[in-house]
Amino acid sequence: MADKNGFFDLSKKELSRRTALKGIAAGTGLALAPGFVRYSQAQSSAPIKIGFQLHRTGIGAAYGRWYEKTSAAAVKAINDAGGIGGRKVELVIEDDGTDPARGAEVVAKFAKQHKTDIVFGTLFSHVVIGSAPAAGENKIPYFVVSEGHHVASTKLNRYVFQPGITDVKSQIQSMAPWIAANAGKKVTQIFPDFAFGYDHRDYLPPALKAQGADVIAQIAIPPTESSFTKYFPQIPAETEVIYHVMVGPAVLTFVKELGEFYGSQRPQLFGFIDSLEAVDINSPGLEFLDGSHFWEGSPRYAQPDDSAAQKAYRAAVGIDDNGAAVGDPKDVSTAAHMFGCWETLYVVKKAMEDAGYKGPEDRAKLVEATEALKEFAEGPEHPQGPKSFNGKIHQCFGIQNISKVEGGKLKVVHKTKIEDGLYEPEGDYTTQAL
Amino acid sequence: MRDASPAKTYALHVGVIALLFVLNFVLPDYHQGLFARIMALAVFAMGYNLLFGYVGLLSLGHAMFFSAGLYGAGLTVYHLGWGVPEAFVAGVACGALLALAIGLLALRTSGVAFMIVTMMFAQVFYLLILYFAAWTGGDQGLVIQQASRVISIGGASLDLTNSTVRYMNALALFSVVLLITLAIVRSRFGRVLVAIRENEERTKMLGYDTVANKLAAVVASGAICAASGAAYALLFGYVGSSFASVQYSILPLLWVLLGGAATTLGPLVGTLFMYYVTDIASGFTSAYLLIVGVALILLVLFFPKGILGTIRERWLGWLP
Numbered sequence: 001m002a003d004k005n006g007f008f009d010l011s012k013k014e015l016s017r018r019t020a021l022k023g024i025a026a027g028t029g030l031a032l033a034p035g036f037v038r039y040s041q042a043q044s045s046a047p048i049k050i051g052f053q054l055h056r057t058g059i060g061a062a063y064g065r066w067y068e069k070t071s072a073a074a075v076k077a078i079n080d081a082g083g084i085g086g087r088k089v090e091l092v093i094e095d096d097g098t099d100p101a102r103g104a105e106v107v108a109k110f111a112k113q114h115k116t117d118i119v120f121g122t123l124f125s126h127v128v129i130g131s132a133p134a135a136g137e138n139k140i141p142y143f144v145v146s147e148g149h150h151v152a153s154t155k156l157n158r159y160v161f162q163p164g165i166t167d168v169k170s171q172i173q174s175m176a177p178w179i180a181a182n183a184g185k186k187v188t189q190i191f192p193d194f195a196f197g198y199d200h201r202d203y204l205p206p207a208l209k210a211q212g213a214d215v216i217a218q219i220a221i222p223p224t225e226s227s228f229t230k231y232f233p234q235i236p237a238e239t240e241v242i243y244h245v246m247v248g249p250a251v252l253t254f255v256k257e258l259g260e261f262y263g264s265q266r267p268q269l270f271g272f273i274d275s276l277e278a279v280d281i282n283s284p285g286l287e288f289l290d291g292s293h294f295w296e297g298s299p300r301y302a303q304p305d306d307s308a309a310q311k312a313y314r315a316a317v318g319i320d321d322n323g324a325a326v327g328d329p330k331d332v333s334t335a336a337h338m339f340g341c342w343e344t345l346y347v348v349k350k351a352m353e354d355a356g357y358k359g360p361e362d363r364a365k366l367v368e369a370t371e372a373l374k375e376f377a378e379g380p381e382h383p384q385g386p387k388s389f390n391g392k393i394h395q396c397f398g399i400q401n402i403s404k405v406e407g408g409k410l411k412v413v414h415k416t417k418i419e420d421g422l423y424e425p426e427g428d429y430t431t432q433a434l
Numbered sequence: 435m436r437d438a439s440p441a442k443t444y445a446l447h448v449g450v451i452a453l454l455f456v457l458n459f460v461l462p463d464y465h466q467g468l469f470a471r472i473m474a475l476a477v478f479a480m481g482y483n484l485l486f487g488y489v490g491l492l493s494l495g496h497a498m499f500f501s502a503g504l505y506g507a508g509l510t511v512y513h514l515g516w517g518v519p520e521a522f523v524a525g526v527a528c529g530a531l532l533a534l535a536i537g538l539l540a541l542r543t544s545g546v547a548f549m550i551v552t553m554m555f556a557q558v559f560y561l562l563i564l565y566f567a568a569w570t571g572g573d574q575g576l577v578i579q580q581a582s583r584v585i586s587i588g589g590a591s592l593d594l595t596n597s598t599v600r601y602m603n604a605l606a607l608f609s610v611v612l613l614i615t616l617a618i619v620r621s622r623f624g625r626v627l628v629a630i631r632e633n634e635e636r637t638k639m640l641g642y643d644t645v646a647n648k649l650a651a652v653v654a655s656g657a658i659c660a661a662s663g664a665a666y667a668l669l670f671g672y673v674g675s676s677f678a679s680v681q682y683s684i685l686p687l688l689w690v691l692l693g694g695a696a697t698t699l700g701p702l703v704g705t706l707f708m709y710y711v712t713d714i715a716s717g718f719t720s721a722y723l724l725i726v727g728v729a730l731i732l733l734v735l736f737f738p739k740g741i742l743g744t745i746r747e748r749w750l751g752w753l754p
Contacts, residue, residue: 133595195572195573
């Protein structure tokens, strides 16, 4: 194209007033154009994208639904209060089918396709373990809400954190003093014959021993079992406490058959609410549990001494006093675990703000800032209770609740201390390269 | 299979390998990673296809061969600290030995009984993995640390967690197995296998030892599937029992049926298709398995012999 008017003629020295005005007008117009505004603010106010690895389908779906509700409520609360470092937060959801192979693909998809800032939200242990290598290779911080001991075992990698929920080793250890002092000294364990059960099999006996109590029998039940009566004669007659952690759909049959086996004369029962998460405690067949005790991470039922923060959290997530969805009493929540999503997102907020996080180039800084965290005070950001955080093993420690089934509700009868759940670190992630 | 000029056939296969090589430099990051996974799993499908497509033996237990490779490689790295090449060989050897043992027993049956027997053996294998949780990590599985996934040759080292190195390793395995299967199906041995599929009695009458040939096919199939499993453990760093579950026995059958049974490239096409339908559909709805199901039904209706099988039947009779 010929430059007939000498527009590009750099030899023209004079700049006419008209030309100057045109230039200023064009420059101003460009600066005010919506596209330009968006571009110039991209670094400072584009939303922080959190990849939510969700168990929307597969065996984790009941938990997944409530993890999604809780996370959405937390993100709304964070955004209403100004976001993270002044930037809005956006959840990008991918379903992992509760499958470890798909989980790893989803983490890679977040890192490379969605280009999220972090990945968050995984519950099932095998999915966490299967996805952890992908998080490490893509150098994307991976905040899980799994309660498994795998993070704290330091067998994963430096990019994996569990700052919003305690791990099962700590939970079991915290239960031992109360069981030994209040339920009995001779304990028989009944657990499913897979990893979740093995944690209880391995960590409870030493914890009880330290309290002067003993596990006198351990009964592992194959995961495919649908009837349990044949196992009950293995329970020693001198058993004072049955410690049960059966999970899955068979739990109703398990409780019913245990009731038929013992009738009205039964030992004390102590269980983990994992068995009955998202299950109505008043379901037919569960009457036998009346008077028994359960571990709960966060109480399902509203308690008389609930803090204002706990009340606000329950209202924000949309659960009623019975721990079911507001307006649908049959839709029972996974209250004992899902608070971890809420608290983890607030830990992410704190760590990002501490790190002065701007974008994916600051992921290493975010890892270090998270490792530097020490304490989370009880309050709106941590409604379950206060926590301490060990940056070397990427795991938080907190209080646990022991609740009694009374009149078809779970009533908290004891709260443990943070110290009850502390143990010697098994390694140190901070020695790994970033 | 009609007579084909070997040049055309080899050109097609080398062309596919060349295309996959070029894709490494063209594909966006995420898809590069996905393709590496697809190639590693296509090897699994190729191993399955050798037995199902060419011999006509429908196994519902191939997850055990895949996971024999997965654990054979993974556990030697995790517990014994073996290097990547030795671990890979250990994985393949585990698969081949297991296939030999299972073949000797399962080949006493045929048809539906063969399906059931292989499925039962796979279930036993799966439960053994759970039973020996202290070594296998049970249902949670084990992570192979990044530091263990480095191949050291002389002074140089290849980090399998690097996306390009991983892609190239997956491609190398895929290419070798593709050319081996092509050579097998074009060989005398391959023709005997097809003859067994078409009419075992007649093949016997012609003087062939059909049991020995079938056993050789089971071992070759098991070894190839184990190679896929071993590669998967070493390339992606996770070893878990879900890979031994019945789902992973059904998946290669599905991939092969989709791509075209008894076609050398069908397993790749089927795996690629299933992966992308799942990946794209899951972006739109949580009912993505429904979409996958509808896609499968449509394929069965309009491509009853799988994508490449139908193409071969209608247009390209020379496809191997």
